Amino acid sequence: MNEEKILEYLKIISKIKEEEKNFENVEDFIFNIQNLLKKVSLKIFIEKNKITVSSENLENLDKKDNLFIHIITEDVNQFLEGKNYSNLFNELTISLIEQKNVEDLLDAILEKLEKIIPYTSANIALLENDALYYLSFRGYEKYGVEDFMRNFKMDKREFYTLKTVMETQKPLFVENTDEYPNWVIIPETQWIKSHLMIPIIYENKILGLISFDSDTPYGFKEEDIEKVYPLLPLLGIALENAKLYEKLKKELEERIIAEEKYKRSFYQIVKLASDIVEMKDPYTSGHQKRVARISVIIGKELGLSQEKIRALAISSLLHDIGKIGIPSEILNKPSSLNPLERRFINIHPEIGYNLLRKIEIISDIAPIVYQHHERINGSGYPKGLKGEEILLEAKIIGVADVFEAMTSHRPYRSALPIDMAIKELVENKGTLYDPDVVDAFLKSLKEGRIIL
Incomplete structure (x- = not known):
């Protein structure tokens, strides 16, 4: 590779850093970078929220070309990932402020997180009396187990993973479930090959967990935990709201039942008094x-x-x-x-x-x-x-x-x-x-x- 081409690559990398500061709109950023890459006969390909930079003439590329292409690809993806995360956090924060329905909010969190943590399935669960109750889940339809998840209750006495997270209040990262000695095998979830479980803590108390599954081993990285951490206070507030909502809903249902029972009894007494008069x-x-x-x-x-x-x-x-x-x-x-x-x-x-x-x-x-x-x-x-x-x-x-x-x-x-x-x-x-x-x-x- 000649010096002129190396300088051109370096200019592009420097320009990408400048563009990252100037552009708020992702589409405009990609369009501008695409024009820069044309100078070295490179193109941008987008697949599953990931950017790939490549050349139409692969046979003409040497090791240095590939190194610079890798650097450019990483820079562009880091910008997009940061932008996606920033947008996600802003959207979810606004939803919470606007008092969006708790279930809708949790569903939105799982949907948006898929852009920054590719997963096969994920769920958000509320912790009650040492057991998990799933409030929101996504991706389980791929293996036809959404009904199982809807009714599944995870008890810490039966699942070492849950017990560990509850006792340590720290995330649990299972790179390969086949190699993890304490992984509990369930027929409906035997396709899970890697797992990430993160506690949702609010006011020093675990309210629930957010978990991610992948059907391939080593599907997650340590940095995935860091991506979720800033969202945990938001999730904590959402789960606290969910608990309050469920408590109020239960109290209201009990009150309605009691009132209906009281009304029936009351009108039966009134009718009885009326009947007594008519008997006389x-x-x-x-x-x-x-x-x-x-x-x-x-x-x-x-x-x-x-x-x-x-x-x-x-x-x-x-x-x-x-x-x-x-x-x-x-x-x-x-x-x-x-x-x-x-x-x-x-x-x-x-x-x-x-x-x-x-x-x-x-x-x-x-x-x-x-x-x-x-x-x-x-x-x-x-x-x-x-x-x-x-x-x-x-x-x-x-x-x-x-x-x-x-x-x-x-x-x-x-x-x-x-x-x-x-x-x-x-x-x-x-x-x-x-x-x-x-x-x-x-x-x-x-x-x-x-x-x-």
């Missing part, structure tokens, strides 16, 4: 449930909130609970009541109120039950309340109760026609019954939402 007064069997259905439909038509609908449903189911304190012979009397008996009947809202107000969880419905026989002109009982003094929920139950009672059989009379019950509500709208409530009832009835 068999002639009104089903009355409270029908009143509850009608009341809820009216409430929805009036646009009540979900919380108010809930209170309306419970209070209408229990609106006659005070009848527990009324003698059965009065409740079941087949003829008209005398004035004393009527006075007994009229205290059932007060009895119901006194029963319910003592039960903290449903004490808010006690005033509704207390007022369901009040009328807007003050002619109702037990307090003779008027207009806005009466709760809207009580006004709704009042209309539903009157309509259901008039259209149902009683021991002292037969069920009245629906037209007569409607006439009662219409004629007394604005006098006994709230106009908005009556209108909402009639609209719902006309549209077929109230089924008798």
